[in-house]
Amino acid sequence: MKITHLALAALLLAMLPTVSLLNAAEAAAAEDQESASGLYDALKADPNDQSALNAYLQATISPAMKQSVDDPKGALKQLEEVKKALSELEPTAPLAVANFRQMDRTLDALIQRVELQQISLNDLRAQLDAAKQDVSLIGKYSTKVMMELSTEINEDWQKAEKTLDAETAYLKSLAESAETDEAKAAIQGAQNMISRLVPNLERQKKLAELIGKPAMPLSAQAWVNGAPLTDDELKGKVVLLDFFAIWCGPCIMSFPHLRELNEEFGDKGLVIIGVTGYYNYGWNEEKMAPEPVRGDMVSAEEEQAMLHKFAEKYELKHVFAVDPEGTMSKYYAVSGIPHMVLIDQEGKIAMVKVGFGEANSKALTAEIKKLLGAN
Known part of the structure; x- marks a missing residue:
């Protein structure tokens, strides 16, 4: 099966709320590391080879996301190493160049999500209450809401519906107190992002009716x-x-x-x-x-x-x-x-x-x- 790296990135983002650590023996972990090293050497020899890129990403990012549940610090280290390793390669084919840029953005998103796994939503809200114009905090808050609700919708859609209503109301109140154009734009972006969960919630309701x-x-x-x-x-x-x-x-x-x-x-x-x-x-x-x-x-x-x-x-x-x-x-x-x-x-x-x-x-x-x- 051939998976493009863009499809893999989308898959990993979708998997993030549900993956769990697959307890592996140390020998298996060492073997995986050796395999990833070999795959990187193949990619380094030809950064334009999309199949080599796919193989390297599958061998490194997926295990890191599984590891993130029980060992987020270790997962962060692994993701940052992958990001650094890719940054040292110089593809020349236009498609490969575009794919590397997209993968770099995807890795940034995955790194932020793993970081956010270690912070509670309440702690983020407290930080945001103290710095309501902080655009970076607004972005992190909306991402954290998406992470938690994406899982909650699948597990308990009725609870998720209440949470979604509460978060929508909070962002509305935040928008009313926004003073800068940057903060207003960030809050609007957060509202748009969270609204994308509504169709998921409706689908879950439909499944419950079955x-x-x-x-x-x-x-x-x-x-x-x-x-x-x-x-x-x-x-x-x-x-x-x-x-x-x-x-x-x-x-x-x-x-x-x-x-x-x-x-x-x-x-x-x-x-x-x-x-x-x-x-x-x-x-x-x-x-x-x-x-x-x-x-x-x-x-x-x-x-x-x-x-x-x-x-x-x-x-x-x-x-x-x-x-x-x-x-x-x-x-x-x-x-x-x-x-x-x-x-x-x-x-x-x-x-x-x-x-x-x-x-x-x-x-x-x-x-x-x-x-x-x-x-």
Whole structure:
């Protein structure tokens, strides 16, 4: 799978509120460091090589963001080292130059976010109350609100709605006391930023409305990586629908958890179904990865063959339902992936989780155990 560094940066920013430290052995950490060093040497040899840049970023930034939960100081050091390392390279190709500049800005944003993890919202508000015209503090405050609410909306949308109302009111009062044009502009920017959370809140409300509704009949144009399933076969089973795409980084990051669930509960009444569509991807044998096909149309049969190899690569044992019309996605209000829908033995929706992270994984596992009566 080829991920542009811009897509990776967006992915890392989205992951920030939910990632958790993956406890690794010291030997594994040393191996990762050695790998990152080698990848940097390859990038240093040709700073215009986008694949080398992608590989280096994946090997350095993602571990740093995971580390930031339990060791923010260590994560900050790692991010600053990456920023310094990239600043010492001199790409010449216009696209590479633009990408390096964008990555530098992204690293600044990530560094600020890790720094803000160590400061409470109340402490920031106290600082801002004492210096209401401080443009830098206004920016940090709005970023901190976004960080906390982004997580809170997914965990408890009703609490998040109250928090959002309170923060909106606070910024309004702050705007009324603003004296300089710079402060007024910064507050307006903060208000605009926080308002972007409203659609997320509305989506979460919509997902909450799904709980208790009956599952829709299966809708698939094709089945891959297993025999076709019927609604009758699923009666009395706990069903986990995993809406994913082969190009989705967080979806791929969720696969180890899906494998664990299948191994632990697959013979106890759990059925996992991956739900995806056609994206005009073929399979690159040399890279052992799916690859977008430009110009030509990939046939349904060819894309199904690609999905089968994709399942083999990630050792996924559950079946895929290919729903190119998105009928199931519409019913289950899919707006972001991975999107997990858990259905109980009575065929009713028991839980919906969007995105990959430890909190979602734990919640799904706990609910599956509860439904199956497992200790």
